[in-house]
Amino acid sequence: MDIVDRMLAGDRRALSRLVTLVEQESDEVAEVMQQVQPHTGKAYCIGVTGPPGSGKSTLVDKLALLLRSRDRSVGIIALDPTSPFSGGAILGDRIRMDRHALDRGVFIRSMATRGSLGGLARAVRDTVRLFDASGKDFCIIETVGVGQIELDIVDTADTVAVVSMPETGDSIQVMKAGILEIADILVVNKADLPGAERLTNDLEGMARDNQREPWWSVPVVPTVAKLNEGLEGLMEKVEQHRKALEETGQLSVRRQEQRAKELMEIVERLIRDRLMKGKNADGRLGAIIQKVAEAELNPHSAAMEILNDKDLVHGWLLGTNENP
Amino acid sequence: MDIVDRMLAGDRRALSRLVTLVEQESDEVAEVMQQVQPHTGKAYCIGVTGPPGSGKSTLVDKLALLLRSRDRSVGIIALDPTSPFSGGAILGDRIRMDRHALDRGVFIRSMATRGSLGGLARAVRDTVRLFDASGKDFCIIETVGVGQIELDIVDTADTVAVVSMPETGDSIQVMKAGILEIADILVVNKADLPGAERLTNDLEGMARDNQREPWWSVPVVPTVAKLNEGLEGLMEKVEQHRKALEETGQLSVRRQEQRAKELMEIVERLIRDRLMKGKNADGRLGAIIQKVAEAELNPHSAAMEILNDKDLVHGWLLGTNENP
Numbered sequence: 001m002d003i004v005d006r007m008l009a010g011d012r013r014a015l016s017r018l019v020t021l022v023e024q025e026s027d028e029v030a031e032v033m034q035q036v037q038p039h040t041g042k043a044y045c046i047g048v049t050g051p052p053g054s055g056k057s058t059l060v061d062k063l064a065l066l067l068r069s070r071d072r073s074v075g076i077i078a079l080d081p082t083s084p085f086s087g088g089a090i091l092g093d094r095i096r097m098d099r100h101a102l103d104r105g106v107f108i109r110s111m112a113t114r115g116s117l118g119g120l121a122r123a124v125r126d127t128v129r130l131f132d133a134s135g136k137d138f139c140i141i142e143t144v145g146v147g148q149i150e151l152d153i154v155d156t157a158d159t160v161a162v163v164s165m166p167e168t169g170d171s172i173q174v175m176k177a178g179i180l181e182i183a184d185i186l187v188v189n190k191a192d193l194p195g196a197e198r199l200t201n202d203l204e205g206m207a208r209d210n211q212r213e214p215w216w217s218v219p220v221v222p223t224v225a226k227l228n229e230g231l232e233g234l235m236e237k238v239e240q241h242r243k244a245l246e247e248t249g250q251l252s253v254r255r256q257e258q259r260a261k262e263l264m265e266i267v268e269r270l271i272r273d274r275l276m277k278g279k280n281a282d283g284r285l286g287a288i289i290q291k292v293a294e295a296e297l298n299p300h301s302a303a304m305e306i307l308n309d310k311d312l313v314h315g316w317l318l319g320t321n322e323n324p
Numbered sequence: 325m326d327i328v329d330r331m332l333a334g335d336r337r338a339l340s341r342l343v344t345l346v347e348q349e350s351d352e353v354a355e356v357m358q359q360v361q362p363h364t365g366k367a368y369c370i371g372v373t374g375p376p377g378s379g380k381s382t383l384v385d386k387l388a389l390l391l392r393s394r395d396r397s398v399g400i401i402a403l404d405p406t407s408p409f410s411g412g413a414i415l416g417d418r419i420r421m422d423r424h425a426l427d428r429g430v431f432i433r434s435m436a437t438r439g440s441l442g443g444l445a446r447a448v449r450d451t452v453r454l455f456d457a458s459g460k461d462f463c464i465i466e467t468v469g470v471g472q473i474e475l476d477i478v479d480t481a482d483t484v485a486v487v488s489m490p491e492t493g494d495s496i497q498v499m500k501a502g503i504l505e506i507a508d509i510l511v512v513n514k515a516d517l518p519g520a521e522r523l524t525n526d527l528e529g530m531a532r533d534n535q536r537e538p539w540w541s542v543p544v545v546p547t548v549a550k551l552n553e554g555l556e557g558l559m560e561k562v563e564q565h566r567k568a569l570e571e572t573g574q575l576s577v578r579r580q581e582q583r584a585k586e587l588m589e590i591v592e593r594l595i596r597d598r599l600m601k602g603k604n605a606d607g608r609l610g611a612i613i614q615k616v617a618e619a620e621l622n623p624h625s626a627a628m629e630i631l632n633d634k635d636l637v638h639g640w641l642l643g644t645n646e647n648p
Binding site for chain 2: 029041255271304
């Protein structure tokens with residue numbers, strides 16, 4: 001497509017429109033991605049996550065500025081919380097846009113769930129590919145939200161930095177649970193606040209006790225993003241982690257696994273779409289759905305009845321006339 | 325099963341164990357639910373949601389006490405935020421358990437996502453059915469989290485109360501977006517705080533401007549849950565909404581739609597399980613997956629290639645040998 005060529009040639013507006021296509025789960029996404037595919041695989045992806053108030057956005061901004069000062073181009077995806085109660089990053093995004101507006105080496109895009117959470121995950125991954133193909137050296141995925149889905153998304157990055165800050169009290173204990181499992185680097189931001197040293201010590205101890213890979217010890221990096229302190233140290237750790245991933249062959253293994261997983265998810269979504277289209281089916285399938293609706297049959301038993309019947313599945317999923 | 329009979333006879337421990345089965349997505353769930361099904365359909369389900377700090381838990385507790393004082397039995401499902409950063413309601417739950425411990429008419433259970441968000445939604449619905457079959461007159465689903473998934477879950481209730489409180493600033497504007505679409509009743513809790521009147525007026529205006537159904541005007545109910553004020557008024561509105569749902573036939577229509585939707589979701593999950601099992605497939609399917617992993621083929625195109633091939637889908641989903 002013409003627009004893909006323009007994006008590949010560096011047209012920011014084309015890139016922006018393609019990201020929108022991806023966000024809207026347009027039917028053209030498959031075609032776009034097939035055309036984009038040969039131009040991907042070069043960008044390195046950093047995920048940044050952490051609880052609200054830990055200063056992630058500032059950290060990501062300063063990291064982008066540091067990379068720009070080294071003449072690296074950067075694409076940022078800022079994930080909005082999926083909460084309908086919170087205002088989201090829309091205003092913040094505009095302010096940040098302005099800050100980078102004159103710099104053509106930074107492209108920032110914020111995303112929120114419109115429909116499904118799975119849709120957001122797919123959109124993020126395809127946007128990373130678009131950034132990659134458009135020549136960005138680095139992608140940064142920043143999750144403002146703190147739900148499982150945001151963690152899953154940030155976990156698709158090559159290096160994941162988990163940000164915390166002093167005096168968040170009990171949160172350290174809880175971070176043990178899911179967070180240490182995805183952190184490649186622990187960042188103590190606002191390290192000029194009281195309690196930073198204790199938090200750093202605690203996190204270092206936790207990282208030591210929970211080492212996941214023989215070839216990587218999760219480091220704890222202090223930063224004061226607001227004052228631009230500690231960013232070089234953070235970036236150094238990112239590069240060390242990248243080197244370790246490359247030398248152990250893990251970078252390629254992880255990316256392969258990601259892509260296979262992604263295929264499953266897309267197949268799943270297409271199946272769901274077809275299932276929903278078949279909802280008003282006639283015949284045997286319609287009768288089963290009706291029985292469930294009227295609470296004569298429980299949905300679990302009905303689902304198994306359907307799936308164990310070749311003809312029913314066939315008729316439903318493929319839209320053939322084999323649904324007697 | 326014996327345990328279902330014991331639950332139906334009022335055994336709390338049996339109920340508790342069955343909820344655990346449901347939470348763990350045990351293989352026995354289908355059998356349990358088929359046995360439970362004939363005993364369901366009597367309980368009325370109230371959903372309570374709202375931003376953090378709005379006092380939902382206290383409101384739900386007082387609502388349960390009010391219902392108990394009228395000799396109605398109550399089952400409460402408190403949803404934990406899906407955030408791995410927050411401690412969740414586990415401690416709070418214990419305290420609440422104690423408060424109701426001597427009262428056999430209240431059963432309270434808190435749930436959090438362990439695996440998938442979809443799993444949580446299914447567990448909540450099946451738990452409502454278990455509560456229903458065990459003879460509870462009312463189920464209350466309380467969502468502590470504020471993500472889309474929690475809204476989807478609370479939306480399965482017959483009557484949804486959305487709680488807000490004065491002086492949450494901008495949050496009113498944002499509530500317009502998703503929340504008004506699910507609210508049957510708007511609660512202004514902490515109505516003794518300054519700003520309550522303004523919030524009430526604002527919400528009343530919003531409700532007027534966004535009326536969804538000709539037969540129901542969303543009321544705004546002030547409460548001070550901590551002081552046990554306004555609960556009767558809230559319950560009166562719940563009963564009015566219930567009456568309206570029944571008189572218009574909407575209660576039955578909605579529940580039928582819920583069940584059909586649930587069937588789709590379960591079919592989807594079973595398909596996903598089978599897809600994941602087929603991930604290491606040989607033959608043509610395996611070759612496609614390999615091509616995606618190695619980034620030769622993009623996952624979107626690959627997914628369509630698979631789904632448009634009857635034999636491939638068949639072999640994959642049904643585990644037959646038709647995968648050449």
